[in-house]
Amino acid sequence: DPRGIWLGNRRYRGHLRVELKSNRIIAVNYLGIERYLMSVVGSEMPKDWPIAALKAQAVAARTYALKRLGSKEAYDINSTESSQVYLGLESETSTTRAAVNRTRSLVLRYQGKLISALFHSSSGGKTEPSGSVWKYQLPYLNSVLDYDQHNPKVRWEKKIPPAELRKEFFDIGGLNSIRVLETSKTGRILKAKVYGPRGHLSINGIELRRRLDLPSTLAKFEILPYNTPSMST
Numbered sequence: 001d002p003r004g005i006w007l008g009n010r011r012y013r014g015h016l017r018v019e020l021k022s023n024r025i026i027a028v029n030y031l032g033i034e035r036y037l038m039s040v041v042g043s044e045m046p047k048d049w050p051i052a053a054l055k056a057q058a059v060a061a062r063t064y065a066l067k068r069l070g071s072k073e074a075y076d077i078n079s080t081e082s083s084q085v086y087l088g089l090e091s092e093t094s095t096t097r098a099a100v101n102r103t104r105s106l107v108l109r110y111q112g113k114l115i116s117a118l119f120h121s122s123s124g125g126k127t128e129p130s131g132s133v134w135k136y137q138l139p140y141l142n143s144v145l146d147y148d149q150h151n152p153k154v155r156w157e158k159k160i161p162p163a164e165l166r167k168e169f170f171d172i173g174g175l176n177s178i179r180v181l182e183t184s185k186t187g188r189i190l191k192a193k194v195y196g197p198r199g200h201l202s203i204n205g206i207e208l209r210r211r212l213d214l215p216s217t218l219a220k221f222e223i224l225p226y227n228t229p230s231m232s233t
Contacts, residue, residue, distance in 0.1 A: 010088040013039075019074060028075045029086075037061055037100045040084055042091035044119075054099035063107040063117035110140050122146075122153040124218045126186045143186060156215050162226050168211040172196030178208075178221045188217040 004011030007027055014031025040061045041054055061084055068077045079086040108115045116138065120127075123146040131137030148154060166174040173196045181202075182191040189205035205217040 004089045007088075010090060012088040021074065026074060029079075029088075033062065033065060034100055034104060036065065036086065038097045039088055039091045040065075040086050041099055042093055042096040043085040043087040047091075047093045047095055051095060051099060051102075054095060055103050057119070058096075058099045058103045059106050059108060060117040060119050062103070063114055064119075066107060067114040067116065110138075115140055122148050122151045124154055124186075124216060125149065128184060128186050128188055132184045132188070132190070153215070158212075158214065160212060169194060169196050169201065171198075172201050173198035177223055180221075186218070189219065190217075 004013060005016055007016060007029075012029045012031070013035050014029055017028045017030065019026045019028065037058055041057050044061065045054060045057045047054075064084060065077055068083065070076065077083045077086075108117050116130075118141070125146055125148070127141075127144050127146055129137060129143045130141035162174060169175045172194065175194055175196050177195045179193045179195070180189055180191075181193055182189075184190055189208060192203055192205065192208055194201045194203055194208070203211075208214075209217050209219075
């Protein structure tokens, strides 16, 4: 259907295949890369941003997607932040279509090969070199200043109640304090020691972020008294 195919409350270009895998129904959207990008650009970036920014996003997203082709069995790429966000026809506008059309087939390469064109909404002021995050240092993913000080996601705060801490650190009975042992040059946590009622645990920054569900490892901690909400009947 040229108007798109409905799946739930969204419309998608191309066609859909519905498969049953491991007792789960999986819907896979098949479409050309350029049509796909018209939605991705509008899903990942505000549609009213300058056309130059939208074009840069189109090139990065195209490179990222093409590098992932064939990486999964049932589909090439996820539609969420785990890959890059794809929300179907409703995320397309005349500006996102223009950004894709004006950069058609343009990609980023290093020594003739597609790069890992990773992108983010905020780096907290400075990106981390790839070698500090993954096993290898890529020559084109070094630490650079990022002028995003007006980004609303630069600073964040999260309050975690004791019950959740006991659940995530059940092996030591909860969490009483965190001692940061090592940070990267940009200030991100590499190693920490977590103390609980039944002992302590040495943990790396990535695992600490996962357990506490933090937006970043660029974080500081403060242990505060927890006031249980009162309820009257």
